[in-house]
Amino acid sequence: MADTLLDELFDWLRIPSISTGGGDPAEIARAAEWAAAKVRAAGGEVELLTVREGGNPLVVGELRASADAENVPTVLIYGHYDVQGAEPLDLWTSPPFEPEIRDGRIYARGAADDKGNFLPLLAAACDLAAEGALPVNVRVAVEGEEEAGGESISQWLKDDPRGADAAIVYDSGMVGPDRPAITVGLRGVYLMTFDVRAAQRDLHSGMYGGTALNALHALHQGLAAVIPGPDGRAREELRVGIVPPSDEERASWAGLPGGDEALAAAGAREAYPGAGAEYVERNGSDTAVDVDQIVAGDTRTVIPAVARATVSIRVAPGQDVDAMGAELERLIREALPAGAEMTIVSRHAAPPAHFPADSPALQIAGAAIERAVGVAPAFTRTGGAIPFVADLSEKGIPTIVTGFVLPDDPFHAPNESFSVRGLELGYKSARELLTGLAGLKP
Structure with missing residues (x-):
């Protein structure tokens, strides 16, 4: 053979x-x-x-x-x-x-x-x-x-x-x-790119700083509503429907390579204390939210009018990818300050x-x-x-x-x-x- x-x-x-x-x-x-x-x-x-x-x-x-x-x-x-x-x-x-x-x-x-x-x-x-x-x-x-x-x-x-x-x-x-x-x-994935607009045009920070809404500040306020907390977990609204590992799955993990080694081999650092110990379960069985890209502003002293971000949510087995994507969008939108406008540029979902x-x-x-x-x-x-x-x-x-x-x-x-x-x-x-x-x- x-x-x-x-x-x-x-x-x-x-x-x-x-x-x-x-x-x-x-x-x-x-x-x-x-x-x-x-x-x-x-x-x-x-x-x-x-x-x-x-x-x-x-x-x-x-x-x-x-x-x-x-x-x-x-x-x-x-x-x-x-x-x-x-x-x-x-x-x-x-x-x-x-x-x-x-x-x-x-x-x-x-x-x-x-x-x-x-x-x-x-x-x-x-x-x-x-x-x-x-x-x-x-x-x-x-x-x-x-x-x-x-x-x-x-x-x-x-x-x-x-x-x-x-x-x-x-x-x-x-x-x-x-x-x-x-x-x-x-895990599935919901990937969303969106714009946050705070003004009609970029503004001079010397003339308008402190009184004019900054698109990056507004964006960060929206993202803060969905970024994982100190324990690395997504907020509960984004974890609805997760099917946890069975006892048989957990028993079969005995002897698997440790998460600390996996993170180190990738050149990564722990997102929170003890992340390596939870690596096997969390990376396959829990929801994860990541900010993948932010594009805005200039090296000059400007207040950006528009900030663009790409955010992804890895949806755990058992979850509804469209429902969790909609919830992610809602949480960000509702956390934006008054005057900020959110426009979806693109969406992609895989269950x-x-x-x-x-x-x-x-x-x-x-x-x-x-x-x-x-x-x-x-x-x-x-x-x-x-x-x-x-x-x-x-x-x-x-x-x-x-x-x-x-x-x-x-x-x-x-x-x-x-x-x-x-x-x-x-x-x-x-x-x-x-x-x-x-x-x-x-």
């Missing part, structure tokens, strides 16, 4: 399927066709769909169960073939689209995110089908827009009448070199996702990965968002979010890499997962 899988991965990695600007549409199409050909070679049916005008091809296919296909569960597997751009090229030790192995690691753009991470799952499904040993129906969805918004696959899933009994998403990673993980919760660790699909997944790796996975939550996973959650499809990259693997940076061991563990785990999920009730 290992040599064949490596050869296939190298072929796929050589295709510069960049979706983030500057990419060649012909290469995007070639990477999509590569995945489609893999499904066809295993006896599956597959098509390339263009869901929206100007969108990249979506690979949608199916591998039917080897026996009794009408009465066994259906599992949707997901990954993406598009990659980030590779600039600056001079920071790469080897060319980004000429993969090579150094010290047990595969170096190439897309090695970790997501071709190298996902291919073992696709390969396991195809191999089981070719062997006549596939115990579930496998629906394949491989997108080419994950790095650029993922609109096509979200629309496809929304319109899809069939669904699945479970889904597997290989777009996550391990929590350490010897500890796999299943992500059971992802959170949550899959209970004690659900049948995730219990099967935990046992399957433990059989493959020899260590029980941690049931973790992550602070970031994967839009398609949120779509699956809203659709009611139990989803196993996992993968075999490591926390310090550089994803979008120069010298992106993925370990050969991760490739092998991913393949072994995928076979166990697909075999184990045959036990689900369809």
Whole structure:
């Protein structure tokens, strides 16, 4: 398996399927066709769909169960073939689209995110089908827009009448070199950019300072209403609906790397005393509000008429992202001083996702990965968002979010890499997962 899988991965990695600007549409199409050909070679049916005008091809296919296909569960597997751009090229030790192995690691753009991470799952499904040993129906969805918004696959899933009994998403990673993980919760995000106007034009601070309303002062007053307090927590109005971690989740966290180390490795400082000790829970299971940017004023002595800010709220599993976004906006607006006018420039929202660790699909997944790796996975939550996973959650499809990259693997940076061991563990785990999920009730 290992040599064949490596050869296939190298072929796929050589295709510069960049979706983030500057990419060649012909290469995007070639990477999509590569995945489609893999499904066809295993006896599956597959098509390339263009869901929206100007969108990249979506690979949608199916591998039917080897026996009794009408009465066994259906599992949707997901990954993406598009990659980030590779600039600056001079920071790469080897060319980004000429993969090579150094010290047990595969170096190439897309090695970790997501071709190298996902291919073992696709390969396991195809191999089981070719062997006549596939115990579930496998629906394949491989997108080419994950790095650029993922609109096509979200629309496809929304319109899809069939669904699945479970889904597997290989777009996550391990929590350490010897500890796999299943992500059971992802925070959503509400991002808002707005202007606060305090005057018709900038004013001279010598002539008007102290009597004229300052847009920056007004903005700061509004932001003070939502900035976390000394304990780092968002105010209670913004924490409505949070689903706290279960006892099973907490028990699985034993032995996870400490938050103090994670913050130090990122060059970060604690937001409040004891933040490191609460890192694992807070970063995946609680609301967070951050001021991301403020633009206003001048180095001259002026009173700015307008101040612009971008504020984001990371919405915890269980929360309503639109309701929390509206509450964030209300709190800021009502805290502004008289005379200040707030105008929304843009909004963006992505919902959170949550899959209970004690659900049948995730219990099967935990046992399957433990059989493959020899260590029980941690049931973790992550602070970031994967839009398609949120779509699956809203659709009611139990989803196993996992993968075999490591926390310090550089994803979008120069010298992106993925370990050969991760490739092998991913393949072994995928076979166990697909075999184990045959036990689900369809």
